[in-house]
Each structure stands twice: as C-alpha cells, then as structure tokens.
Amino acid sequence: MKKTVDVSLPIGPMHPLFKEPCRIKCETRGEFVLSAEVELGYVKKGIERIMRGRPWQEVMFLAERVCGICSVVHNYVFIEAVENVSGIAPTERAAYLRVIVNELDRMQSHLLANYSYCYTIEHETLAMYLLNLRETVMDQLELITGARVTCAFIIPGGVRCDLSADGAASLRTALDHIDSELSRFVRIFETGPLIGLRSKGVGLLTKEAAIEAHAAGPTARASGIPDDLRNIHPTYRLLDFKPVIRYEGDNYARIMVRFEEVFQSTGLIRTALALMKEGPIRGGGTIKAGTVRYRGEAPRGELLYDLTTDEHGRILEIAIQTPSIMNIQVCAHAMLKNAQSAADITAIFISSDPCIACTER
Amino acid sequence: MTTYLYEKDLRQMKLLILESRRHDAVVQEIATTLGIKRQQLRKILIERCDMILLENLPARCDAARETDDLISQSLGIPLITQAAELLTREEGARIRKGVNVQIEHGVPRETAILEAKTEILELIRV
Amino acid sequence: MSLLQSLKNSIRSRSIHVAYVNVGSCNGCDIELLACLSPRYDIEQYGIYVHNNPREADVLLITGAFSPQWEDKLKPLWDKIPNPKVAVAIGNCPISGCVFNRPETLVDPPVSKHIPIAAEIPGCPPRPTEIISTILSLAPLIFKDYEETNR
Numbered sequence: 001m002k003k004t005v006d007v008s009l010p011i012g013p014m015h016p017l018f019k020e021p022c023r024i025k026c027e028t029r030g031e032f033v034l035s036a037e038v039e040l041g042y043v044k045k046g047i048e049r050i051m052r053g054r055p056w057q058e059v060m061f062l063a064e065r066v067c068g069i070c071s072v073v074h075n076y077v078f079i080e081a082v083e084n085v086s087g088i089a090p091t092e093r094a095a096y097l098r099v100i101v102n103e104l105d106r107m108q109s110h111l112l113a114n115y116s117y118c119y120t121i122e123h124e125t126l127a128m129y130l131l132n133l134r135e136t137v138m139d140q141l142e143l144i145t146g147a148r149v150t151c152a153f154i155i156p157g158g159v160r161c162d163l164s165a166d167g168a169a170s171l172r173t174a175l176d177h178i179d180s181e182l183s184r185f186v187r188i189f190e191t192g193p194l195i196g197l198r199s200k201g202v203g204l205l206t207k208e209a210a211i212e213a214h215a216a217g218p219t220a221r222a223s224g225i226p227d228d229l230r231n232i233h234p235t236y237r238l239l240d241f242k243p244v245i246r247y248e249g250d251n252y253a254r255i256m257v258r259f260e261e262v263f264q265s266t267g268l269i270r271t272a273l274a275l276m277k278e279g280p281i282r283g284g285g286t287i288k289a290g291t292v293r294y295r296g297e298a299p300r301g302e303l304l305y306d307l308t309t310d311e312h313g314r315i316l317e318i319a320i321q322t323p324s325i326m327n328i329q330v331c332a333h334a335m336l337k338n339a340q341s342a343a344d345i346t347a348i349f350i351s352s353d354p355c356i357a358c359t360e361r
Numbered sequence: 362m363t364t365y366l367y368e369k370d371l372r373q374m375k376l377l378i379l380e381s382r383r384h385d386a387v388v389q390e391i392a393t394t395l396g397i398k399r400q401q402l403r404k405i406l407i408e409r410c411d412m413i414l415l416e417n418l419p420a421r422c423d424a425a426r427e428t429d430d431l432i433s434q435s436l437g438i439p440l441i442t443q444a445a446e447l448l449t450r451e452e453g454a455r456i457r458k459g460v461n462v463q464i465e466h467g468v469p470r471e472t473a474i475l476e477a478k479t480e481i482l483e484l485i486r487v
Numbered sequence: 488m489s490l491l492q493s494l495k496n497s498i499r500s501r502s503i504h505v506a507y508v509n510v511g512s513c514n515g516c517d518i519e520l521l522a523c524l525s526p527r528y529d530i531e532q533y534g535i536y537v538h539n540n541p542r543e544a545d546v547l548l549i550t551g552a553f554s555p556q557w558e559d560k561l562k563p564l565w566d567k568i569p570n571p572k573v574a575v576a577i578g579n580c581p582i583s584g585c586v587f588n589r590p591e592t593l594v595d596p597p598v599s600k601h602i603p604i605a606a607e608i609p610g611c612p613p614r615p616t617e618i619i620s621t622i623l624s625l626a627p628l629i630f631k632d633y634e635e636t637n638r
C-alpha cells in the first residue's frame with residue numbers, strides 16, 4: 001500500500017493483549033492514527049487445501065478446527081451445507097439440540113470476547129468475572145457434548161448424544177445463574193466511568209463503511225445493520241428470534257450488543273428446552289453429489305461454506321468465508337483510521353472480536 | 362524490486378490467499394472485464410493491497426456488485442474502486458463520465474469502453 | 488547447597504513467569520490456556536504469572552503447528568528468554584501437527600525441529616488442569632539447583 005508518512009508503528013505479532021499473532025502496522029502522526037494495515041500469515045495452515053478431495057467424515061473434523069473458539073458453529077454450518085446438498089433433514093429433537101449447543105457456544109464466545117475487551121482496557125476485575133462465568137457455560141457444553149472445545153456434536157441427520165432430564169435441569173439452573181450474574185456485570189460495565197471513557201465514542205464505524213466491507217455479526221449490528229442469518233433459519237424461526245441492534249457504532253455498542261446477545265441466547269435455550277419433545281436424535285442418510293453455498297450465523301457474523309461434493313461423499317472443492325475476515329478488515333481500514341490515540345489501537349482492534357485463526361484458515 | 366531489510370517478503374503468502382476458490386473467481390472476473398491475464402491482475406493486487414484486504418476481496422465484491430449502471434458494470438468500476446481500492450472513487454467517476462461524453466460525441470460505445478479500459482489499466486499498473 | 492542457591496530455589500518455586508506463543512493453532516488450545524487464568528483454576532495461586540513477555544519469562548508455552556511466517560521468528564524469540572528456561576508444547580499440534588499434518592498443508596511440525604521442547608501435553612485441546620499440572624511438575628525439575636548443576 002502507498003505510504004503517506006514515514007513513521008509506522010508496528011504492533012505484534014506477539015503482543016501481551018493479543019490472544020493470537022497478527023501484526024498491525026499503523027501510520028501515525030504523533031498519537032493520531034492515519035491508516036493501518038494488517039499483516040497476516042502467522043497461523044496460515046491451508047485448511048482449504050487439505051480438505052480438498054477428502055471424505056466428509058474427515059472434513060467434518062477439519063472444519064471444526066478452522067476456529068477453536070466457535071468450533072460448534074463451523075461444525076453446524078458444514079453439516080447443514082452437506083445436508084442441504086443431499087436432502088437430509090435432522091429429526092425434530094436433534095434440531096432443537098443443535099440450537100441449544102450452538103447458543104451455548106455463542107454465549108461462551110461472546111463472554112470470551114468481552115473478557116478480552118475488558119482486559120484490554122485494564123478492567124481486570126470485570127474481565128475475571130466474565131471469564132469465570134464463561135466456565136459455567138463451558139461446564140454445560142461439556143455436560144451435553146462430552147468435550148469443552150471441538151466436540152463434533154453435530155452429524156448429518158442429527159446429533160451425537162441426547163440431553164437427559166438431569167442434564168436439562170442442570171442446564172436450567174446454569175442459565176438462571178448466568179442471567180443473574182451477568183446482569184450484575186452488565187450494570188458494572190454500563191456505569192463504570194473508566195469503561196465509558198475508553199469505550200464511548202471510540203472506534204466509530206459508520207453504517208456505510210460497514211456495508212461496503214460487508215461487515216457482519218455484532219460489529220455490523222452495533223452500527224445499525226439488522227442482518228442476522230438466524231432470522232431465516234428454520235429452527236430459529238420457531239423460537240421467535242429477533243436480532244439485537246444498536247446504532248452508536250462505537251466500542252461500547254459492540255460490547256453491549258454481545259452482552260445483550262448472551263441474554264437473548266439464554267432465552268432461546270429456555271424456549272428450545274420448553275418446545276423440545278422426546279424422540280429420536282439421529283435420522284441417518286447418505287451424502288450425494290452437488291454444489292451448495294450455505295450461510296449460517298456464527299458468533300462473529302455470517303459464515304459461508306461454498307462446497308462441491310461427489311457421489312462418494314468426498315469434498316471436491318471448498319471455500320470458507322469466515323466473519324472475522326470482514327470484521328478485521330473493516331476494523332483495520334475504517335475504525336482504526338482517525339483513532340485519536342495510539343493507546344486506543346488495541347482496544348479498538350479487540351472490540352471487533354478478531355479471530356485470526358478463522359481469518360487465515 | 363524492493364529489498365527487504367526488516368520486513369519479510371509477503372508476496373508468496375499473498376499469492377496463497379488469492380489461490381482460494383472464491384478469490385480465484387473474483388480475480389478471474391475482474392481480469393476478464395479489464396481484458397488482462399489473471400496473473401497480471403494478481404500481481405497488481407499483491408503489490409497494491411494488504412493481506413486483510415485481499416482476504417476480504419470476495420465479500421467486498423459481493424457488496425459492491427449491486428449497481429445497475431451497465432457501463433460501470435462492463436468496466437468493472439465498482440469492483441475496482443469500491444472493493445479492491447485500486448482507484449479512488451473520484452477517478453472511477455471521472456472515467457465513467459469520460460465514457461459518457463465520448464458516446465455523446467458520436468464515438469461508438471465499444472471503442473469508448475475499450476479506451477476507458479486502457480486508461481484504467483494505465484492507472485492501476487504498478 | 489549454598490545459601491544463595493537455596494534462596495534462589497525457594498523464590499523460583501513461587502514465581503514462574505509464563506509467556507505463550509501461538510505458532511499456527513486453531514485457537515482451541517489458546518482458549519484453554521486462557522481458561523487457566525479464570526478464578527476457577529486460578530493459576531496465580533501456584534505462583535504462575537502470565538505476562539506474555541519473553542524477556543521476563545521462564546516458561547514458554549507453544550501452541551499450534553508451525554506455520555511458515557514463524558520460521559525466522561520463533562528462534563529469536565526463544566533466544567530472548569533468559570536462562571533458565573523451558574518450552575512446553577501444548578496440544579497435538581506442536582507435537583505431530585494434529586489434523587493439519589496432511590499432504591498439501593503449509594505447516595511444518597513438529598516444533599521440536601526448531602527449538603528444544605522440554606515437555607509435551609497431548610490432547611486436542613488438553614484440559615486447563617492438565618496444563619497447570621504440567622507446568623507445576625516441570626518447573627522444579629528444571630529450575631531447582633539450576634546454578635549448581637549447570638556450573
């Protein structure tokens with residue numbers, strides 16, 4: 001890219017606040033950030049190249065390992081894409097179980113994102129509260145699926161294991177606990193003067209810039225774009241889903257959207273538990289040849305799987321477009337531009353919930 | 362030819378990004394509208410864009426495609442200006458207007474578009 | 488054992504500084520590492536501090552299969568850490584490459600090709616408790632009587 005000034009401030013690849021390696025090169029004049037560019041490649045594994053020509057049974061596990069934070073949704077969207085090709089529908093109970101696990105995953109991902117943000121603006125107390133609350137969610141996830149991360153819970157036609165009555169009861173208790181604890185934490189976040197100073201009006205993202213870069217998820221919804229693919233998902237429609245939208249477009253709005261979505265997720269899980277009836281959890285089916293472009297809503301936004309299968313169930317061609325790509329790009333090129341202080345760079349970057357592992361695959 | 366003292370040469374890694382299926386499709390599309398080889402466009406993109414913009418190219422193109430202006434479409438102006446940021450929007454608008462003026466003066470449409478394409482190529486070539 | 492050495496031993500056993508580096512993981516191991524910080528596991532009660540600054544670290548935790556950008560960066564990073572130091576590989580990725588070690592891949596595992604690894608924690612990902620117990624059981628082996636044995 002063309003340089004306008006000769007001073008560039010590199011941040012990363014190893015930075016105390018980044019969970020993952022990536023390098024931001026900011027051109028600055030004094031403290032004022034003129035532009036930023038992102039250098040990637042530190043976690044490039046070439047997953048799409050490995051996936052090519054392999055049976056879906058293997059690709060399923062690879063898809064999960066595109067991103068460890070939101071592993072369930074990669075599993076979910078990949079399996080639904082394959083089901084879409086071959087005309088398989090999950091059984092009714094399995095469809096609800098999928099939603100429950102997906103929402104638990106979304107909750108832990110959002111809590112982790114907000115933890116990182118609070119840690120970045122040096123509010124360590126709130127950060128630790130949130131991280132501890134996340135463990136409650138992880139326990140429930142483990143109770144249902146048998147693993148904390150990369151649980152491979154969703155399979156074509158259904159899910160791997162059932163939720164017992166005991167499990168449902170403990171899930172309900174955990175949800176109540178999360179609701180009561182989190183409302184306390186949100187109050188801390190809303191009223192904290194330090195948090196307000198470092199978050200309100202920082203890292204502004206206009207609606208136009210968000211649309212241009214195809215921003216997705218909480219980043220877009222905090223700028224007033226009402227896109228949420230759960231709106232058009234058949235199971236979520238039964239649960240009476242409505243997206244959370246805010247209009248400020250700053251760091252504060254992005255974090256608040258995530259908090260509100262956690263509350264929404266607990267509500268969705270409760271509704272799903274109430275609507276769920278006893279029944280089989282596996283339907284079965286065979287994978288057929290075909291091409292599909294399938295979208296789903298990941299915690300960070302729109303996730304797209306573009307794949308071609310053959311009649312033996314092998315994946316011939318695949319392309320994955322993860323939400324972090326859009327969000328990091330819009331963050332680097334629109335939010336960081338004109339940031340008032342170099343100290344805000346990390347806070348702005350983390351507020352867009354970047355996931356480098358997704359971005360590079 | 363740049364020599365790298367501290368920074369690493371990223372061209373190989375940028376090429377890896379462009380080899381993915383969706384990226385390849387959009388690069389092919391822009392290359393065909395401009396009438397150049399895919400390799401040439403790849404080279405231009407690698408020189409001009411940073412890595413995250415390259416990663417986001419397909420999504421940005423999806424967002425930029427929604428225009429009903431036929432001439433802009435046949436020149437690929439939204440893709441070049443809005444999505445890939447190879448030209449600024451003002452330059453894009455200026456070229457678009459130039460084509461209109463030429464057509465009004467009786468130059469055949471094809472010739473005008475061809476000339477505009479050459480102009481774009483001259484501007485984006487590194 | 489000299490007085491100085493026993494003083495060093497007792498101080499070192501309660502202050503282990505940790506840095507972590509992600510050389511191409513899927514994030515699964517990184518978030519399990521982060522979970523160690525949470526009050527439930529409370530890594531600091533054992534005297535382990537996560538600073539993520541190689542200059543003051545004793546233990547380097549490595550996650551991920553080795554991706555090409557790190558080729559010229561991991562070794563200098565390892566050299567920056569003052570002695571005594573250990574590197575611990577977390578998860579299957581730095582050990583074998585996990586699912587990514589297939590034809591056409593870009594990664595280059597194992598990490599032990601590039602820097603010496605003292606301990607490995609297999610699992611995809613390992614549990615936070617396993618990570619903590621490994622650090623705790625490894626640290627005395629390396630740091631105890633370091634000056635006297637390495638004179």
Ligand code: SF4
Pocket residue numbers: 065068150512513514515516517550551552577578579580585586610611612
């Ligand atoms: S070992 Fe498994 S969870 Fe850990 S980084 Fe590798 S693939 Fe991800």
